[in-house]
Amino acid sequence: MIETILLGAATVFVLTSLVGIYRAVVGPTVPDRVIAINFIGSNVVIVIALIAAAIGEPGALDIALVYALLNFLLSISISKFQVERGGAL
Incomplete structure (x- = not known):
């Protein structure tokens, strides 16, 4: 039961990353793109942690930590x- 909830939450974070991918591609400014990439990276860390908890693999949390850094x-x-380069964020 709890595994299903964790995997469902991971799916929601993957879907919200699609919004970040759109913002990273469209822009319109460099700061928007940087924030979108950071958002996507944070979502990946959360998804790795949720999947690790769902399958009971605590070693995957180390991967999530390294990816976060x-x-x-x-x-x-x-x-x-x-x-x-001369441009202010």
């Missing part, structure tokens, strides 16, 4: 690159 570093590096 990489998502954070990506956002920081894109922001730093944009500011150094």
Whole structure:
């Protein structure tokens, strides 16, 4: 029963990521795209954690943690690159 609820919640987060994909492609500005990519990355972390809880695999939480750190570093590096290039976020 709880596995079904967790997998259903994971499905909802995957569907909301589609909105983020649209925003990342359409834009219209670089900050919009950066926020959309960060949103998608956060949703991926949540989906990995929910699936790990649903299937009872705590090792997958390590993967989610590493992905969350990489998502954070990506956002920081894109922001730093944009500011150094002369455009303000």
